[in-house]
Amino acid sequence: MAGTDPIHQFVITDIFPIATIGGDGTEGSGIHLAFTNSALFMVATVAVISLYLILSSSGKRLIPNRVQLLSELLYEFVANMVRSSAGTEGMKFFPLVFSLFTFILIANMFGMVPYFFTVTSHIIVTFALSMLVFLTVIIYGFVKNGAKFLKLFVPAGVPGYILPIVTPIEIISFLSRPISLSVRLFGNILAGHITLKVFTGFMVTMIPLGFFGAAGSILPLLMGIALTGLEFLVAAVQAYVFAVLTCMYLNDAIHPSH
Amino acid sequence: MNEPRDTGRPEGSARGETRDLASRIAAARRDHEADANRASGRGSPEMTGLARGMRIGTEFVAAILVGAGLGYLIDLFAGTSPWGLLILFGMGFAAGILNVIRAVAEMNAASPPPSNADLGPDAEDEEREEH
Numbered sequence: 001m002a003g004t005d006p007i008h009q010f011v012i013t014d015i016f017p018i019a020t021i022g023g024d025g026t027e028g029s030g031i032h033l034a035f036t037n038s039a040l041f042m043v044a045t046v047a048v049i050s051l052y053l054i055l056s057s058s059g060k061r062l063i064p065n066r067v068q069l070l071s072e073l074l075y076e077f078v079a080n081m082v083r084s085s086a087g088t089e090g091m092k093f094f095p096l097v098f099s100l101f102t103f104i105l106i107a108n109m110f111g112m113v114p115y116f117f118t119v120t121s122h123i124i125v126t127f128a129l130s131m132l133v134f135l136t137v138i139i140y141g142f143v144k145n146g147a148k149f150l151k152l153f154v155p156a157g158v159p160g161y162i163l164p165i166v167t168p169i170e171i172i173s174f175l176s177r178p179i180s181l182s183v184r185l186f187g188n189i190l191a192g193h194i195t196l197k198v199f200t201g202f203m204v205t206m207i208p209l210g211f212f213g214a215a216g217s218i219l220p221l222l223m224g225i226a227l228t229g230l231e232f233l234v235a236a237v238q239a240y241v242f243a244v245l246t247c248m249y250l251n252d253a254i255h256p257s258h
Numbered sequence: 259m260n261e262p263r264d265t266g267r268p269e270g271s272a273r274g275e276t277r278d279l280a281s282r283i284a285a286a287r288r289d290h291e292a293d294a295n296r297a298s299g300r301g302s303p304e305m306t307g308l309a310r311g312m313r314i315g316t317e318f319v320a321a322i323l324v325g326a327g328l329g330y331l332i333d334l335f336a337g338t339s340p341w342g343l344l345i346l347f348g349m350g351f352a353a354g355i356l357n358v359i360r361a362v363a364e365m366n367a368a369s370p371p372p373s374n375a376d377l378g379p380d381a382e383d384e385e386r387e388e389h
Contacts, residue, residue, distance in 0.1 A: 172325045180319075180357070234309075237309045238309075
C-alpha cells in the first residue's frame with residue numbers, strides 16, 4: 001500500500017549523484033554525495049525567497065504596490081520581533097533572523113503543496129539550523145563579552161554554597177536549547193504531515209468498501225480539510241516561534257546577565 | 259462644605275449624569291479592550307494553545323535528554339557507570355523544570371491580564387477590603 005503509506009513522503013531520493021568520498025568503489029561504501037530531493041527543495045525555497053524579495057523591492061516605489069508592500073510588511077514584522085526581543089543592539093543579527101524565518105516559513109509552506117518534499121520534516125535540517133543559532137550565540141557572546149559571558153550560568157543573587165548545584169543545571173538548560181529548538185520544529189511538521197496522510201489515507205481504503213464505505217469516507221475528508229487548515233497555521237507558527245526564540249537566545253549573547 | 263449641597267439639585271443631577279456617562283465610557287472601554295485582547299490573542303501566533311503546549315513539552319524533554327546524554331558520555335569516558343547517568347539525569351530533570359518555569363514566566367509577561375479583569379471572587383474581596 002505505497003499510496004497510503006504515511007512515511008513514504010519523507011523518503012530522500014537522489015536526483016543526480018555528485019561524488020563518492022572514500023570507500024572501495026563498491027555499492028554503499030564511503031560517503032555518498034548527491035543532489036537529493038531535499039536539496040532541490042532547499043534550493044527552490046531560497047530561490048523563491050530571493051527572487052521575490054529582489055523583484056518586489058526593485059521598483060523602490062515611495063508608495064508601494066501590493067507586491068512591494070508584502071515584503072515591506074515581512075521586513076517590519078521581523079524587525080519589530082528582533083527589536084522587542086533582543087533590543088536595538090540585536091538589529092545587527094537581523095539578516096540571520098530574517099533568513100531563518102523566511103527559510104523555515106517558505107519551506108513549511110512548500111511542504112503543504114501535495115507531492116512536494118518537506119525540508120523541515122528531517123531533524124538533521126532543523127538541527128543544523130538550530131546549531132547555527134546556538135554557535136552564533138556562543139561565539140558572539142564570547143567575542144563581545146569575553147569571560148563575562150559565563151555569567152549566564154551564574155544567576156544573580158544566588159548564595160555561593162548553592163552555586164555548585166545551580167550552575168550545572170543552568171549549563172544543561174543552556175545545552176538543551178538547540179535540541180528543543182530543532183525537535184519542536186521537526187516534531188510539529190513531521191507529526192502534522194503524518195496525521196494528514198493517515199486521515200486522508202482512510203478515504204482511499206474506505207471508498208472501495210461499497211456504499212457505506214464510500215458514504216462514510218466523508219468523515220476523513222472533513223478531517224483532512226480541517227487538518228490542512230491547521231497545518232498551514234502550524235507551518236507559520238513554527239517559523240515564528242523559531243525566529244522569536246532565536247532572538248531571545250541572541251539577547252542572552254548581547255546582554256549575558258540574567 | 260454645605261454650599262454645593264444647597265445648590266445641589268441641578269448640580270447633583272449633572273454630577274449623576276457625569277457619573278452615568280463615566281460609567282458608560284468605562285463599560286465601552288472595557289468592551290473595547292476585551293475585543294482588542296481577543297483579537298490580539300487570536301492574531302498572535304504565540305498565543306495558540308498548540309504552540310504553547312509544544313513549547314513547554316519540548317523545553318522539558320530536551321533538558322532531560324541532554325542531561326542523560328551528558329551523563330552517559332561521562333560514564334563512557336570516566337568509567338563511573340552508572341553514577342554519571344543517574345546524577346545528570348536528575349540534573350537534566352531539574353533543568354527541564356527550570357526551562358518550563360522560564361517559558362511560562364515569559365508567556366505570562368507577554369500577556370498580562372487586563373487591568374479590570376475578573377480574577378475570581380477572592381481577588382475582588384481583597385480589593386474591596388482595601389477600599
